[in-house]
Amino acid sequence: MRKVEVPGRTTRAVPVALVAVAVLSALTIPADARRGRHARHAAHHRHVSGGGYNPPFAAMVVDAKTGKTLHAVNEDALRHPASITKVMTLYMLFEQMERGKFALDSDLSISAHAAAQAPSKLGLRPGQTISVEDAIKAIVTKSANDVACAIGENIAGSEERFAQMMTAKARALGMSRTHYANASGLPDPDQLTTARDLTILARAIQDRFPHYYRYFQTRSFAFRGRVIGNHNRLLGNVEGVDGIKTGYTRDSGFNLMTAAKSDGHQIVAIVLGGKSGGSRDAIMAQLVRANLPKAYAGARIAPPVTEVAERARPAVVADGISRTRTQVASAEDDDVETTNSTGEPLDISPARTTTPGNGLRAASPALPKSAQAYAEQPSQPAFPSLGKIAARISSNERDEPPKALSGPKVTPTAWVIQLGAMDDEDKARSMLSQARAKVGGSLSKAAPYTVKVEHGGATLYRARFSGFSEQESAQDACTALKRSGYSCFATRS
Numbered sequence: 001m002r003k004v005e006v007p008g009r010t011t012r013a014v015p016v017a018l019v020a021v022a023v024l025s026a027l028t029i030p031a032d033a034r035r036g037r038h039a040r041h042a043a044h045h046r047h048v049s050g051g052g053y054n055p056p057f058a059a060m061v062v063d064a065k066t067g068k069t070l071h072a073v074n075e076d077a078l079r080h081p082a083s084i085t086k087v088m089t090l091y092m093l094f095e096q097m098e099r100g101k102f103a104l105d106s107d108l109s110i111s112a113h114a115a116a117q118a119p120s121k122l123g124l125r126p127g128q129t130i131s132v133e134d135a136i137k138a139i140v141t142k143s144a145n146d147v148a149c150a151i152g153e154n155i156a157g158s159e160e161r162f163a164q165m166m167t168a169k170a171r172a173l174g175m176s177r178t179h180y181a182n183a184s185g186l187p188d189p190d191q192l193t194t195a196r197d198l199t200i201l202a203r204a205i206q207d208r209f210p211h212y213y214r215y216f217q218t219r220s221f222a223f224r225g226r227v228i229g230n231h232n233r234l235l236g237n238v239e240g241v242d243g244i245k246t247g248y249t250r251d252s253g254f255n256l257m258t259a260a261k262s263d264g265h266q267i268v269a270i271v272l273g274g275k276s277g278g279s280r281d282a283i284m285a286q287l288v289r290a291n292l293p294k295a296y297a298g299a300r301i302a303p304p305v306t307e308v309a310e311r312a313r314p315a316v317v318a319d320g321i322s323r324t325r326t327q328v329a330s331a332e333d334d335d336v337e338t339t340n341s342t343g344e345p346l347d348i349s350p351a352r353t354t355t356p357g358n359g360l361r362a363a364s365p366a367l368p369k370s371a372q373a374y375a376e377q378p379s380q381p382a383f384p385s386l387g388k389i390a391a392r393i394s395s396n397e398r399d400e401p402p403k404a405l406s407g408p409k410v411t412p413t414a415w416v417i418q419l420g421a422m423d424d425e426d427k428a429r430s431m432l433s434q435a436r437a438k439v440g441g442s443l444s445k446a447a448p449y450t451v452k453v454e455h456g457g458a459t460l461y462r463a464r465f466s467g468f469s470e471q472e473s474a475q476d477a478c479t480a481l482k483r484s485g486y487s488c489f490a491t492r493s
Contacts, residue, residue: 057253057273060195061287063295064203064259064266067302067483070291071269075195078177079272082247083120083143084193084257085185087201088166090139093151094209097132101155104133113159114149118186121146122223136212137221141230143246145184152183159183170197172307173204176420176487187249195270196482200305202244202257202268207304216243216259233277234258238285240265240292246277254280260288264297308485402449402464410449412466412493415474417446419481419488421460425450428461436465438484442477466493 058074069075096102107129115126122144124130130138135151138144152162159182166180175197181190206213219236220229231246240262247255254274260267269287274280403425404410419435422428432448446467453460468474474490481488 058195059269059271059283059287060199061267061269061291062199062203063302064206064261064268065296065298065300065302068296070267070294071287072195076177078192078194080187080191080249080252081178081185081193081198081272082249082252082255083145083185084198084245084247084255085180085183085191086139086143086148086247087198087205087245087257088169088180089148089151089183090136090212090215091201091205091208092155092162092166092169093132093136094205094212096155097212098209102132104131106132108132108135108147108150108154110146110150111153114146114153117145117149117184120144124150134221134223136215137218138223138228140215140218140243140245141221142228143231145186148184149182169307170201173200173305174308174485174487175200185247185249187251195272198257198270198272199268202259202270204305205244206259206268207306213243216245232256233281234284234288238288241288248277256280256284258284258288260292262292265292265295267292267295402451402466404447404449410447410466412449412464413468414493415468415471415490416493417465417468417474417478417481417488417490419463419465419486421453421462423458423460425452425461428463431463432465435481435484435486439477439480439486442473442480446477 056074056077056079058077058079059071060069060073060075061071062069093102097104108131110124110126110128110130112126115124120143122130122138122142124146130147130150135147138147139151149159152159156162156165162183163180166183167178170178170180170193175193178193178197179190181188185191217235218230220227222228232243234241234256235243238260240260241258242261243259245257247257252273254271254277256271256274258269258271260269267288269284269291271280271284271287274283402410402412419431420428422431428450429448432450436443436446436448443465446465448463448465451462451464453462465477468477468490471490478488478490
């Protein structure tokens with residue numbers, strides 16, 4: 001039994017397992033039925049805690065052998081990854097090691113910039129060094145921000161350049177809505193991802209680097225007279241869990257990326273925006289126990305997650321503009337501060353998990369200028385602050401009539417599917433052709449076409465499929481595209 005302090009309420013014992021069940025049950029209630037509850041609860045919560053700490057929730061579970069989605073909540077909504085960022089940082093390091101640029105006993109130098117990073121960190125001083133192997137273990141266990149920054153600087157020369165490389169790698173892997181601004185996950189409004197994108201990364205790092213992935217199972221390691229334990233408390237406590245990474249900032253809430261396997265079943269799972277470390281862990285444990293037995297136990301069907309140089313990606317890439325980091329420290333589970341960015345007390349009750357669109361004041365990251373091409377991705381109606389940005393590029397944009405890839409002009413049907421927007425029409429056409437050839441089935445009779453858009457002095461070409469009279473058929477086709485690694489959304493023409 002765990003006692004939970006809630007401002008303005010009597011302290012009482014709440015079983016964590018029951019909390020997880022209650023949270024998951026709430027997430028499965030139809031949206032229409034939840035709206036009334038959320039509206040009533042929002043007023044009460046604002047009265048109790050003044051708005052307080054309410055990071056938006058998202059979760060996803062994917063069968064690693066088939067790529068099938070087993071559970072999803074707000075999986076395509078933009079979120080801050082916090083220290084889950086470091087999984088990509090290690091992916092980049094493992095790649096350099098595979099190429100022979102670094103070995104486990106290579107030394108990484110610590111700059112003044114790296115040493116100045118906010119906690120959680122090892123506390124290394126400028127001019128000191130750390131071996132690559134110790135750096136990996138420090139990331140996995142302590143989630144050391146100084147070490148993550150040092151990895152980026154030693155690979156790319158600067159953390160800014162490394163963040164650009166991370167973003168490009170995300171695109172190559174098919175993480176179409178992820179943008180990195182630093183190597184650690186420390187607060188930055190431009191550091192964005194989705195639960196879906198993180199499931200791709202969780203699968204990719206295991207597929208690409210199985211011999212290095214074992215480091216995510218590290219329970220503790222000794223470093224210069226200290227024994228440092230792993231923040232991931234599911235290791236050794238939930239059957240099948242073999243990694244991989246926790247994360248927390250005030251704006252992100254408590255995050256967790258998990259991989260689990262048992263008796264031939266294998267899944268990856270993401271929880272973002274947990275209300276506390278305990279409630280996040282309870283939710284994840286329940287997700288693993290509920291979904292791992294349902295995963296396919298036969299031979300792998302889905303191909304390994306690989307990098308594709310010309311995967312459907314946004315036309316605008318990182319602009320490399322220097323950014324000022326929010327002056328809010330990142331803390332892992334054993335370093336949690338007890339105030340939010342406004343100095344108000346936190347409501348860390350695990351009994352509720354906030355979902356966007358419920359009237360509560362939640363962290364609402366604005367779409368960064370360096371990622372404006374994301375505006376061509378689907379809006380998130382449940383997250384109004386992002387939805388308004390992502391729904392349309394601008395009221396001043398000018399569309400030209402659609403062009404078919406070949407043959408007569410296409411007249412869009414009631415519903416169409418958009419894959420993305422490219423800066424070159426040939427790229428948009430190629431994306432459509434490849435998608436149609438790869439998916440077939442629901443796209444076999446669809447008509448591919450492009451729409452030229454003028455916006456802010458730039459020309460973009462929207463890649464779309466027509467041929468859907470009903471919303472359901474368009475969404476089914478979009479689901480098939482997502483299973484094949486494409487980002488898309490169904491929309492009225």
